Amino acid sequence: MIPPIDLLDDIDSTNAEARRRAEAGDPASRWIVARRQTAGRGRRGRAWDSDTGNLFATLTLLTQKSPAEAAQVTFVAALAVADLLEAFAAPGSVSIKWPNDVLLAGDKAAGILVESGGHPAGGLWLAVGIGVNLAHAPDGTERPATCLKAHLRSDVAYPPSVEAAAGVLAEAFAAWQARWETLGFQPVLDVWTARTRGLDGPCVARLGHETVSGVAEGVAPDGALRLRTADGSLRLISAGDVFFGEAA
Structure with a gap:
């Protein structure tokens, strides 16, 4: 089942909104998507560039998994983002960099930030934050960044809209999550490993x-x-x- 998508015009951070909802006791699984963020965050507290036209999304989940097992969701998210990019990008250009960056032609096009905490109803809440450079790439990053617009297939004229990208991402995530829940982590890890470069050098x-x-x-x-x-x-x-x- 694909969770509903809440599309917001403007917010501080989709992960921050997910945290607020979870800590208030909301048990619902849903996607929070924003057209613009004013205080987006990446890993280690870094600012996440939030140009309009890119995808900023967070999936909220409630799980009874242990914290260590729940952390596997980052691999599920990476595969879902790779599927999103592969739906529009030039063949062979998408890859994953350990642990959860998704690349186009070797440059970073997406990042994932998973946060969690104890839910008032029991179990853990998860906020699976995903940022995808659809139309713009930030400048001045430590490693080169790119966007989907620069790597489209020859038969695709424009990158998808935020709404369309969110729909493709939600569908892909639901498929990988179902595989994780029913078959366990190893089949997910096997596919993730096949798409990941640099693991032998x-x-x-x-x-x-x-x-x-x-x-x-x-x-x-x-x-x-x-x-x-x-x-x-x-x-x-x-x-x-x-x-x-x-x-x-």
Whole structure:
């Protein structure tokens, strides 16, 4: 079942609105979509550029899963975003970068931010925040960014509207969520791995308190990055800024 979509003209942040609704006790699963955000956020508290014409969406969920298991939803979200972009982008241009950036021709086109907390009715609320550069890409980012408009298929003249993109995303997410709920995480992880680049080469992971370099050796069963360091030890990286194809 595809949750309803609430389309708003203007809001501070779709994730912030999802948090407000969840903490007020709203148990409903729904998409909160905005044409414009005034205080969008990315990972690690970074500002998320919010040009009109791009997609800003958050899915609210109530789950009885443990926090560790619920965190797998970020892989579900990445696959849904990849499906959205593949519906309009040039063939072969879409890929995923661990853990949840979606790329077009190697440049970042979308990001995902999952937040959670205890729900008044019990269980966890999840806010699956998704930003997709449909028509514009931000300047001055640490790594190059792009937008769908720059990578459309030859038979597609314009990127989808916010409404159309939200509909495609909601349908794709529901399909991957159903697979996750019925078959477990491994089938989701297998497809995610097949779409993800850089999992078998040099990389650098910035973890806030330290920087670790080595060679990526795929992912663990829970989706953590397996990083073999120069001294031969194996590090499991669950979150961080990871740059593939680079060595310290």
